Amino acid sequence: xxxxxxxxxxxxxxxxxxxxxxxxxxxxxxxxxxxxxxxxxxxxxxxxxxxxxxxxxxxxxxxxxxxxxxxxxxxxxxxxxxxxxxxxxxxxxxxxxxxxxxxxxxxxxxxxxxxxxxxxxxxxxxxxxxxxxxxxxxxxxxxxxxxxxxxxxxxxxxxxxxxxxxxxxxxxxxxxxxxxxxxxxxxx
Numbered sequence: 553x554x555x556x557x558x559x560x561x562x563x564x565x566x567x568x569x570x571x572x573x574x575x576x577x578x579x580x581x582x583x584x585x586x587x588x589x590x591x592x593x594x595x596x597x598x599x600x601x602x603x604x605x606x607x608x609x610x611x612x613x614x615x616x617x618x619x620x621x622x623x624x625x626x627x628x629x630x631x632x633x634x635x636x637x638x639x640x641x642x643x644x645x646x647x648x649x650x651x652x653x654x655x656x657x658x659x660x661x662x663x664x665x666x667x668x669x670x671x672x673x674x675x676x677x678x679x680x681x682x683x684x685x686x687x688x689x690x691x692x693x694x695x696x697x698x699x700x701x702x703x704x705x706x707x708x709x710x711x712x713x714x715x716x717x718x719x720x721x722x723x724x725x726x727x728x729x730x731x732x733x734x735x736x737x738x739x740x
Contacts, residue, residue, distance in 0.1 A: 579605050643708060
């Protein structure tokens, strides 16, 4: 079988995608293993890591969106029905929205607790809400709810990629893989 490479995402776009996925995986593991946050909880240990990685995710997604705005997205392989194409587009934009909103809600909640937020445990970040802010506290509850929505969308995204690869047998998944993986995937 002759391999015809699919139009693929460029290396920085793939790096941003997989780095976001890795950081998100780490975030969810931290969220499930860190201690519950109560009134007197201090931002140390796993909680501090969770806060710091949240800041990195927000910044990474902004860089990713900037990159995407100045670099063309490769055309989609195959022919999807318009409804599925629209669903994919809306799901991707909702993922971007939640990848920014969920960490910002957590950041605002941490700010309302008067917790310091730092980038790489060294660069202080500005508070997003005043200490004691009832809105900041409420955003902590929304942070938790929308984190579950984000997890569900990530599951849908992964499921759709696998559906494209194993059922539709198109090159959608291969567009986000390194070259040697794309070739191996296309030979299946």
